[in-house]
Amino acid sequence: MLNAKIPAGPLETKWSKYKSTVKLVNPANKRKIEVIVVGTGLAGASAAASLAELGYKVKAFYFQDSPRRAHSIAAQGGINAAKNYQNDGDSVFRLFYDTVKGGDYRAREGNVHRLAEVSAAIIDQCVAQGVPFAREYGGLLSNRSFGGTQVQRTFYAAGQTGQQLLLGAYSALQRQVALGNVTLYSRHEMLEVVKVDGKARGIIARDLISGKIERHFGHAVLLCTGGYGNVFYLSTNAMGSNVTAAWKAHKQGAFFGNPCFTQIHPTCIPVSGDHQSKLTLMSESLRNDGRIWVPKKQNDNRKASDIPEDERDYYLERRYPAFGNLVPRDVASRAAKERCDAGYGVGASKLAVYLDYAEAIERYGKIEVGKRGLTNVPKDEIIRMGKEVVKEKYGNLFDMYAKITGENPYETPMRIYPAVHYTMGGLWVDYELMTTIPGLYCLGEANFSDHGANRLGASALMQGLADGYFVIPYTIGNYLADDIQTKAISTDHPAFVEAENSAKAILEKFINIKGKHSVDHFHKALGKIMWDKCGMARNEQGLKEAIEEIKALREEFWKDVRVPGTLDEFNPELEKAGRVADFLELGELMCIDALNRRESCGGHFREESTDEGEALRDDDNFAYVAAWEFKGQSNYELHKEELVFEIVHPSKRNYK
Amino acid sequence: MNLTLKVWRQKNASDAGHFESFQVADVSKDMSFLELFDILNERLINEGKEPVAFDHDCREGICGMCSMYINGRAHGPWDETTTCQLHMRAYNDGDTITVEPWRAGAFPVIKDLTVDRRSFDRIIEAGGYISVNTGNAVDANAIPINKTDADAAFAAAACIGCGACVAACKNSSAMLFVSAKVSQLALLPQGQPERKERALNMVAQMDKEGFGSCTNTGACEAECPKGISLTNIARLNREFIGAGFSKED
Ligand SMILES: Cc1cc2nc3c(=O)[nH]c(=O)nc-3n(C[C@H](O)[C@H](O)[C@H](O)COP(=O)(O)OP(=O)(O)OC[C@H]3O[C@@H](n4cnc5c(N)ncnc54)[C@H](O)[C@@H]3O)c2cc1C
Numbered sequence: 001m002l003n004a005k006i007p008a009g010p011l012e013t014k015w016s017k018y019k020s021t022v023k024l025v026n027p028a029n030k031r032k033i034e035v036i037v038v039g040t041g042l043a044g045a046s047a048a049a050s051l052a053e054l055g056y057k058v059k060a061f062y063f064q065d066s067p068r069r070a071h072s073i074a075a076q077g078g079i080n081a082a083k084n085y086q087n088d089g090d091s092v093f094r095l096f097y098d099t100v101k102g103g104d105y106r107a108r109e110g111n112v113h114r115l116a117e118v119s120a121a122i123i124d125q126c127v128a129q130g131v132p133f134a135r136e137y138g139g140l141l142s143n144r145s146f147g148g149t150q151v152q153r154t155f156y157a158a159g160q161t162g163q164q165l166l167l168g169a170y171s172a173l174q175r176q177v178a179l180g181n182v183t184l185y186s187r188h189e190m191l192e193v194v195k196v197d198g199k200a201r202g203i204i205a206r207d208l209i210s211g212k213i214e215r216h217f218g219h220a221v222l223l224c225t226g227g228y229g230n231v232f233y234l235s236t237n238a239m240g241s242n243v244t245a246a247w248k249a250h251k252q253g254a255f256f257g258n259p260c261f262t263q264i265h266p267t268c269i270p271v272s273g274d275h276q277s278k279l280t281l282m283s284e285s286l287r288n289d290g291r292i293w294v295p296k297k298q299n300d301n302r303k304a305s306d307i308p309e310d311e312r313d314y315y316l317e318r319r320y321p322a323f324g325n326l327v328p329r330d331v332a333s334r335a336a337k338e339r340c341d342a343g344y345g346v347g348a349s350k351l352a353v354y355l356d357y358a359e360a361i362e363r364y365g366k367i368e369v370g371k372r373g374l375t376n377v378p379k380d381e382i383i384r385m386g387k388e389v390v391k392e393k394y395g396n397l398f399d400m401y402a403k404i405t406g407e408n409p410y411e412t413p414m415r416i417y418p419a420v421h422y423t424m425g426g427l428w429v430d431y432e433l434m435t436t437i438p439g440l441y442c443l444g445e446a447n448f449s450d451h452g453a454n455r456l457g458a459s460a461l462m463q464g465l466a467d468g469y470f471v472i473p474y475t476i477g478n479y480l481a482d483d484i485q486t487k488a489i490s491t492d493h494p495a496f497v498e499a500e501n502s503a504k505a506i507l508e509k510f511i512n513i514k515g516k517h518s519v520d521h522f523h524k525a526l527g528k529i530m531w532d533k534c535g536m537a538r539n540e541q542g543l544k545e546a547i548e549e550i551k552a553l554r555e556e557f558w559k560d561v562r563v564p565g566t567l568d569e570f571n572p573e574l575e576k577a578g579r580v581a582d583f584l585e586l587g588e589l590m591c592i593d594a595l596n597r598r599e600s601c602g603g604h605f606r607e608e609s610t611d612e613g614e615a616l617r618d619d620d621n622f623a624y625v626a627a628w629e630f631k632g633q634s635n636y637e638l639h640k641e642e643l644v645f646e647i648v649h650p651s652k653r654n655y656k
Numbered sequence: 657m658n659l660t661l662k663v664w665r666q667k668n669a670s671d672a673g674h675f676e677s678f679q680v681a682d683v684s685k686d687m688s689f690l691e692l693f694d695i696l697n698e699r700l701i702n703e704g705k706e707p708v709a710f711d712h713d714c715r716e717g718i719c720g721m722c723s724m725y726i727n728g729r730a731h732g733p734w735d736e737t738t739t740c741q742l743h744m745r746a747y748n749d750g751d752t753i754t755v756e757p758w759r760a761g762a763f764p765v766i767k768d769l770t771v772d773r774r775s776f777d778r779i780i781e782a783g784g785y786i787s788v789n790t791g792n793a794v795d796a797n798a799i800p801i802n803k804t805d806a807d808a809a810f811a812a813a814a815c816i817g818c819g820a821c822v823a824a825c826k827n828s829s830a831m832l833f834v835s836a837k838v839s840q841l842a843l844l845p846q847g848q849p850e851r852k853e854r855a856l857n858m859v860a861q862m863d864k865e866g867f868g869s870c871t872n873t874g875a876c877e878a879e880c881p882k883g884i885s886l887t888n889i890a891r892l893n894r895e896f897i898g899a900g901f902s903k904e905d
Pocket residue numbers: 038039040041042043044061062063064067069070071072073074075076077078079161162188189190191224225226227236237238241242244245281421422443444445446457458459460461462464
């Protein structure tokens with residue numbers, strides 16, 4: 001049985017008690033301890049900066065040219081925190097409760113409560129760094145509601161919250177670089193974890209410009225390498241987002257938690273053709289005002305404007321009258337798929353639904369008329385005023401839509417379709433964020449913790465920064481306090497040599513295959529299998545087929561991939577090959593996990609486990625974290641971490 | 657559409673480099689500019705040739721990674737648009753498109769269209785931060801900030817660090833980039849204690865990296881994908897002069 005090391009005692013005091021009793025490392029010893037941080041997104045940059053401030057010697061690695069370009073930069077909507085600035089009844093408990101419930105009761109109570117506890121301090125820290133959050137006229141911080149919550153607890157900076165938070169963490173990081181406490185390794189890709197006597201003691205990384213393979217020692221290693229949504233090829237993730245660091249750690253003994261838990265976001269711009277390389281998210285906030293519909297008639301080829309009101313099916317409002325267009329992401333995504341699969345989709349591909357602002361524009365226009373005390377205003381004038389209001393609220397999103405599609409969303413309804421967005425699964429970690437390899441930690445989206453089977457909007461940014469600013473600085477001390485006698489291990493140690501050789505062997509193999517197909521060819525094929533059979537809806541037969549298909553594809557990849565160029569130069573195709581090779585293994589494990597979990601929960605929808613078409617959870621048999629141990633190619637052993645709910649009692653999520 | 661692409665090829669930093677022409681057929685208007693390069697690269701790989709190296713990551717106009725100099729304009733023809741957000745609707749059948757890397761001494765070429773922009777990180781290192789350790793902060797609402805200032809700080813903070821301003825400038829000046837960060841922090845109460853040193857140190861680092869001086873041509877503002885305004889440069893000049901005088905006091 002896996003031990004998550006959750007401190008004993010009442011939920012509200014677990015973290016404070018842990019903090020006041022945890023082992024500490026004295027400042028003189030900290031200076032002798034080296035910590036490797038892989039990744040400089042919100043989790044990595046905040047961890048690296050905070051640990052350096054404490055006095056540890058930090059080395060930070062990332063594959064982009066600057067730490068500021070990590071994928072966190074793209075987060076749009078906002079970050080949650082239990083500040084209760086709006087006096088609308090929010091509290092640490094409510095944020096905790098909403099997160100456990102929103103995760104469909106597949107997250108740990110102890111972790112989630114800690115997350116809610118530290119959330120307020122995150123906002124304080126960011127403001128102190130100069131993060132320009134949105135403000136009211138009185139000069140105080142503004143909040144919005146997000147993702148259907150009943151309180152306004154989301155802090156935001158226009159549609160660029162992730163950018164502003166990351167630039168804050170990045171500035172803290174650069175300050176530590178200037179002080180000599182952090183060394184940056186830009187355009188470096190981690191290829192292997194190095195273990196000495198069972199503990200993580202370093203990494204092997206490739207300098208992407210020169211191609212040189214390097215060995216780096218650390219007393220501890222932190223993986224903050226983000227999510228693996230790109231296993232689906234098309235997703236809202238950045239092109240470089242990958243699973244390599246986590247996967248290599250997995251193969252070295254770190255268990256992988258709930259790999260099949262994927263979040264599919266309902267409001268993305270649909271695929272426009274075979275050339276499509278990524279998908280663009282349209283912020284969830286658009287569902288606050290937009291109405292989602294499809295024609296009532298199948299295969300209706302009329303233009304949206306030619307379809308009269310009574311021939312439109314506002315299917316979310318019809319199926320879920322209580323929540324309407326604001327149902328959670330997983331529910332909204334599946335409902336869109338259901339309509340399209342049944343032949344009601346719109347646009348050239350028929351894989352899209354309408355998100356319509358016509359009514360909101362008119363409503364806002366009328367409000368303006370009222371505010372300005374006007375009378376006898378013609379309709380087109382009302383519409384014009386309404387458009388002004390909508391532009392102020394959502395202008396940047398509407399512009400983005402127009403650039404990508406060439407259509408004007410103020411005039412015609414937007415076409416949207418669900419897309420892969422976030423991965424709740426990741427490396428299994430205990431309460432201290434340590435993986436099953438001693439000394440190897442995992443933070444941010446790369447770990448499996450906190451969001452259960454479905455993440456609520458605006459809580460990934462919160463978790464990444466909680467892990468980096470406020471959790472790891474305490475928990476790492478508990479491990480390193482026993483390590484102060486350990487001298488830096490020479491990178492000539494056989495463990496380093498061996499890890500380097502195995503990393504090199506893989507790279508050489510890629511170049512030497514000289515096959516017929518590009519890396520992208522295989523990536524696209526994998527993506528299609530995953531999307532069709534391990535995507536929004538899953539069933540036993542499909543998953544079994546997918547496992548066989550992935551195995552076959554993997555074999556073909558290793559026989560027939562073509563990677564141009566050489567090892568000792570800047571070679572983006574070689575980087576891609578390494579990432580896709582790992583996705584080809586991860587994809588199989590995701591299907592194995594999805595097959596094992598014969599229940600529907602959160603983003604994981606098993607067609608066999610439903611009740612009147614709605615997802616049906618099975619708490620008697622599946623209230624556990626599935627943590628998989630790598631035992632060799634295609635061979636994984638399941639370990640279960642039982643989930644105990646002392647405070648929040650699992651109930652059925654009902655949005656009707 | 658059928659297009660002719662003239663692309664800068666350069667093996668590495670020490671190679672002299674040259675243009676190479678490609679004909680690309682059946683380009684869809686719905687493609688993004690980078691997807692055009694994906695298709696070209698797929699073809700080059702299939703033909704056993706070297707694909708074109710270019711930087712990109714988010715493909716949503718926010719990470720600042722993409723950086724192509726297209727027909728003489730940084731990020732191409734659309735205003736306030738990064739290369740990755742540019743779509744082929746901007747072009748017509750038969751067009752010839754010339755694509756080069758950012759050209760500036762402080763941004764050495766790594767390969768083809770990829771350049772090294774770490775000089776920007778070093779400028780931030782010189783002072784583009786507020787010195788506050790984790791855990792030191794007071795309650796976020798303890799420091800009210802006038803909405804106009806907060807909005808102006810946000811507008812400056814929207815810079816994505818892409819370097820188009822440098823590429824567009826005949827002097828390869830980084831003033832727009834530097835002024836955006838200096839302005840953001842100068843507009844906020846949290847930024848006051850280090851205000852003077854920040855302006856001086858960041859400008860000193862900018863000079864040290866070999867960026868040219870600003871002669872107010874405004875090319876940077878015209879090409880900036882995030883609409884960073886020249887008023888930031890005016891503010892930096894005031895900050896810099898103010899800091900210089902008070903230092904001599
Ligand atoms: C379009 C979009 C919008 C979003 N909006 C929101 C939102 O509004 N609110 C919210 O809460 N969440 C949002 N999310 C989710 C959230 O942005 C992410 O979950 C979060 O930012 C992940 O942060 P991270 O630090 O874990 O990883 P990332 O930011 O992905 O950083 C990963 C880092 O790891 C490095 N790396 C990866 N692999 C390697 C390797 N092998 N070697 C070396 N370095 C490596 C990278 O260089 C990078 O620095 C959004 C996500 C997307 C895609």
